[in-house]
Amino acid sequence: MGTGFVRREGSFLLTKGGESNMLQGRPVVLLALSWTAGYALALGWPQPWHNALLAVGAGLLLCLIRLLRPPGAAGLAGLFLAAAAMGWYGEYDHRNVSRIIPAGMEEPAAVLQGRIVTSVTVDGDRVSFQAEAGELSVPQPGSSEGQGRGERVQVSIRLASEAEQAAALKWERGDRIGLKGKLAAPSAARNFGAFDYRKYLYYQGIHWQLTAKGLGEVQVRPPEQGDWGIWLPLRWNDKVREALGGQVDRLFPPEQAGFMQGMLVGLTETIDPELFSRFSQLGLTHIIAISGLNVAIFVGCLVWVLQRFGLTREATLLTALYLMPLYIAVTGASPSVVRAGLMAMIALYAAYRHRLKDGLHIALLAGVGMLLWNPYYLTDVSFQLSYLVTLGLILGVPAMNAVLPDRLGKGKDAVSIALVAQLMSFPLTVYYFNGFSLLSLPANFVMVPVFSTIVMPAGTVAMLLGFVSGTGAGWIAWLVTQVNAFLFAAVEWSSAWSFFRTIWRSPSLLWIGAYYAVLLLLIALIRERSRREAEAGQVQPMLFTSGEEERRLRRQRLKVRFMLPGALAVWAVLLLYAYHPDRGVQEGRVQFLDVGQGDSILIQVLPEGRNVLVDGGGTVAFGREGEAWRVRRDPYEVGRKLLVPLLKKRGVQQIDELIVTHQDADHYGGLQAVLEEIPVRRLLFNGTVKGEAGVEKLFRTALERGTRLVPVRDGDRLALGKDTVLHFLHPADPGQHAGLVWEEDQNPQSVVFLMEMQGTRWLFTGDIGQETERLLLGRWAAGEPEREGEDGGSELRLSAGADGGLRPAPLDVLKVAHHGSKSSTSEAWLDAWRPKQAVISAGVNNLYGHPSPAVLDRLGAQGTAVYRTDRQGEIQMVVRSGRISLRTRFPEVE
Numbered sequence: 001m002g003t004g005f006v007r008r009e010g011s012f013l014l015t016k017g018g019e020s021n022m023l024q025g026r027p028v029v030l031l032a033l034s035w036t037a038g039y040a041l042a043l044g045w046p047q048p049w050h051n052a053l054l055a056v057g058a059g060l061l062l063c064l065i066r067l068l069r070p071p072g073a074a075g076l077a078g079l080f081l082a083a084a085a086m087g088w089y090g091e092y093d094h095r096n097v098s099r100i101i102p103a104g105m106e107e108p109a110a111v112l113q114g115r116i117v118t119s120v121t122v123d124g125d126r127v128s129f130q131a132e133a134g135e136l137s138v139p140q141p142g143s144s145e146g147q148g149r150g151e152r153v154q155v156s157i158r159l160a161s162e163a164e165q166a167a168a169l170k171w172e173r174g175d176r177i178g179l180k181g182k183l184a185a186p187s188a189a190r191n192f193g194a195f196d197y198r199k200y201l202y203y204q205g206i207h208w209q210l211t212a213k214g215l216g217e218v219q220v221r222p223p224e225q226g227d228w229g230i231w232l233p234l235r236w237n238d239k240v241r242e243a244l245g246g247q248v249d250r251l252f253p254p255e256q257a258g259f260m261q262g263m264l265v266g267l268t269e270t271i272d273p274e275l276f277s278r279f280s281q282l283g284l285t286h287i288i289a290i291s292g293l294n295v296a297i298f299v300g301c302l303v304w305v306l307q308r309f310g311l312t313r314e315a316t317l318l319t320a321l322y323l324m325p326l327y328i329a330v331t332g333a334s335p336s337v338v339r340a341g342l343m344a345m346i347a348l349y350a351a352y353r354h355r356l357k358d359g360l361h362i363a364l365l366a367g368v369g370m371l372l373w374n375p376y377y378l379t380d381v382s383f384q385l386s387y388l389v390t391l392g393l394i395l396g397v398p399a400m401n402a403v404l405p406d407r408l409g410k411g412k413d414a415v416s417i418a419l420v421a422q423l424m425s426f427p428l429t430v431y432y433f434n435g436f437s438l439l440s441l442p443a444n445f446v447m448v449p450v451f452s453t454i455v456m457p458a459g460t461v462a463m464l465l466g467f468v469s470g471t472g473a474g475w476i477a478w479l480v481t482q483v484n485a486f487l488f489a490a491v492e493w494s495s496a497w498s499f500f501r502t503i504w505r506s507p508s509l510l511w512i513g514a515y516y517a518v519l520l521l522l523i524a525l526i527r528e529r530s531r532r533e534a535e536a537g538q539v540q541p542m543l544f545t546s547g548e549e550e551r552r553l554r555r556q557r558l559k560v561r562f563m564l565p566g567a568l569a570v571w572a573v574l575l576l577y578a579y580h581p582d583r584g585v586q587e588g589r590v591q592f593l594d595v596g597q598g599d600s601i602l603i604q605v606l607p608e609g610r611n612v613l614v615d616g617g618g619t620v621a622f623g624r625e626g627e628a629w630r631v632r633r634d635p636y637e638v639g640r641k642l643l644v645p646l647l648k649k650r651g652v653q654q655i656d657e658l659i660v661t662h663q664d665a666d667h668y669g670g671l672q673a674v675l676e677e678i679p680v681r682r683l684l685f686n687g688t689v690k691g692e693a694g695v696e697k698l699f700r701t702a703l704e705r706g707t708r709l710v711p712v713r714d715g716d717r718l719a720l721g722k723d724t725v726l727h728f729l730h731p732a733d734p735g736q737h738a739g740l741v742w743e744e745d746q747n748p749q750s751v752v753f754l755m756e757m758q759g760t761r762w763l764f765t766g767d768i769g770q771e772t773e774r775l776l777l778g779r780w781a782a783g784e785p786e787r788e789g790e791d792g793g794s795e796l797r798l799s800a801g802a803d804g805g806l807r808p809a810p811l812d813v814l815k816v817a818h819h820g821s822k823s824s825t826s827e828a829w830l831d832a833w834r835p836k837q838a839v840i841s842a843g844v845n846n847l848y849g850h851p852s853p854a855v856l857d858r859l860g861a862q863g864t865a866v867y868r869t870d871r872q873g874e875i876q877m878v879v880r881s882g883r884i885s886l887r888t889r890f891p892e893v894e
Contacts, residue, residue, distance in 0.1 A: 618669015
């Protein structure tokens with residue numbers, strides 16, 4: 001086998017057989033790419049193979065490749081590495097199963113004897129933690145006793161009194177616990193694309209949730225002397241974190257204490273939700289949550305301090321290396337911290353051994369090590385963002401520096417870092433969070449240095465000094481407080497500019513792959529152009545260059561010159577497509593969202609791009625006076641926690657018509673968050689006002705945001721496109737009333753409208769009762785003419801009945817009124833409309849017993865297919881060419 005010289009990138013590369021191999025000499029890169037690809041294949045394409053045999057077999061073939069070194073060895077090695085990774089992940093996932101087999105009941109009673117293995121969170125009247133079962137019994141017929149030894153379960157206890165809250169606050173990791181409660185599988189996502197709590201716990205190896213009410217059947221006792229395990233150092237670590245967090249709480253005002261705890265110690269439970277939302281809108285959450293930035297600042301400050309104390313270079317590096325695991329533990333050991341910490345440890349050791357050469361290898365070694373330890377890290381968003389940004393900075397900053405003008409001077413590196421970080425994080429940001437602020441880049445460029453050089457170092461000094469000198473710590477904390485106040489005001493001011501906030505639908509994985517492929521191509525082209533320009537200025541022309549060689553070099557230069565704008569154009573097209581992915585699509589979508597015991601329906605008309613939201617669900621609060629202790633730091637609110645994220649995930653950038661059928665909390669409650677987060681053009685309501693503070697706040701917010709309030713009446717008509725029209729049937733024209741009507745009983749005044757979409761007919765009924773149904777049927781039977789609407793009059797088509805009167809025509813879909821209450825949906829109403837399909841929106845195990853068996857019987861007698869959100873989750877219907885297709889979040893339940 002001969003030896004050849006290959007000219008590459010202005011240098012000579014010696015290879016066997018005269019072949020150039022891009023991966024030769026970079027086995028770590030090959031390992032990382034292949035291993036990650038294997039995991040991705042196992043996630044997206046799970047196989048019922050014997051995973052252990054696959055991993056072992058691929059490993060043996062790798063050894064054979066190493067020994068024989070056949071042609072194409074690098075490609076074969078990458079293929080077998082991916083296969084081994086696929087088997088490793090599959091075997092790891094195959095072992096993630098529950099050993100608990102409950103009886104055939106939906107939520108059987110269970111008795112747990114075990115140990116608390118995580119920190120205990122007490123929030124208002126709720127305490128939660130994970131417990132490892134020494135024994136978990138389900139005392140029901142047909143079940144076995146003593147199951148689940150060693151298995152983790154998620155425990156949630158609802159406290160009954162303030163005294164119980166005080167008792168729960170004393171619980172710690174490692175305590176022995178015995179309790180009796182209800183065993184259930186964690187809740188899966190009930191809407192397409194929503195947060196999946198079941199999957200979230202699955203990736204932690206947890207398959208069951210145990211709930212209890214009160215501490216009557218809960219016994220907790222501290223560990224006995226001599227009792228130890230992995231939980232013991234973690235228990236000590238919890239005490240350290242609690243002490244540090246308490247010191248921060250004493251030094252800083254309440255509005256800043258949670259923020260500083262998150263930044264310094266990784267305690268994020270007490271961060272003000274509104275403050276976190278503002279930082280999130282500007283893409284600044286990496287400042288609050290411990291990440292690579294914090295680790296870099298910690299290492300830099302530590303090395304500086306150690307050098308000031310006169311330590312040698314070697315002693316400084318080793319001391320920083322030994323302290324890094326402690327910092328990882330104290331700050332919570334999130335995937336991003338572990339990644340950054342491992343990288344720092346590898347880099348410190350390599351520097352100590354005088355072998356610090358390649359930051360890319362350091363990053364990839366840390367990542368592969370983490371994925372070997374826990375393959376599920378690949379599914380963690382903080383791990384993904386942390387690694388992509390880190391790799392992007394290593395590869396992309398030199399290219400960005402070559403593009404930016406030299407007049408930026410010393411600020412060029414800072415601008416490059418900010419730009420590359422934004423470009424690398426953008427796809428995952430819009431995929432997971434569906435929002436991007438155009439102010440994110442300047443906000444990061446201006447604020448990150450202030451937090452990095454002042455707030456975090458000074459805050460850390462104040463926190464630690466507080467254990468020695470409260471006065472000195474107080475002065476430093478006062479300075480940090482003033483800086484924070486200024487920065488918080490700037491963040492609040494910047495986040496208030498809704499014009500700069502953009503909403504993106506979650507892109508496909510194929511789009512994300514194409515984005516990064518084009519971005520890497522751009523980086524390669526820029527670096528290649530810079531290299532050639534440098535060579536042209538430094539290398540004299542070769543004296544004996546042939547004409548063919550000159551032509552080849554000229555073609556390469558032209559290739560780079562024309563490929564660069566071509567790649568930029570492709571990148572721009574990808575961004576435009578991601579922002580408007582439905583361009584050219586011709587269909588109508590009606591999505592009955594599962595918002596619990598309430599209504600919320602999203603109607604989308606394409607290609608016009610019109611979005612109509614009908615109601616927004618809501619959480620009904622039953623708080624009692626004198627029980628402030630029950631209030632949680634961040635209580636669940638359906639609009640902010642569920643509805644707004646769902647709308648953004650589906651790319652709803654503006655709501656053209658927001659229809660509030662009536663002003664009961666389970667219909668309008670979630671709309672407050674919608675108005676605050678998404679532009680709304682018009683709000684249509686029933687022309688009445690209910691005396692509730694929430695209603696007043698909703699209407700006031702709409703006016704402040706420039707939303708037009710429009711009362712609708714029977715006969716109004718609204719065209720949403722060339723083949724979609726809304727006909728409003730109720731409430732009746734108030735006539736003698738000059739302004740809005742004060743109405744406490746809202747159900748009879750619900751907005752009722754008929755939608756015609758591509759020849760299909762849909763009726764939406766709010767919460768009307770049988771009395772309103774009789775009123776409407778009587779008016780139509782009497783043949784009362786429809787009044788002229790503001791958009792040109794009604795075009796409601798009515799067909800003649802056998803008695804010569806006018807009757808409503810059959811429906812394709814009926815939204816059943818009042819969640820299927822027995823007081824609605826009478827036989828006469830169903831006889832008039834004769835719906836083919838009906839949708840009932842009701843909460844799982846709701847207190848009202850909705851839907852009523854009587855209503856279900858009436859629908860069954862009509863031969864109507866019934867779909868229910870309490871059983872099937874979200875119900876989506878799509879109209880194409882006049883035909884309706886349907887899918888539900890869960891399979892149909894008979």
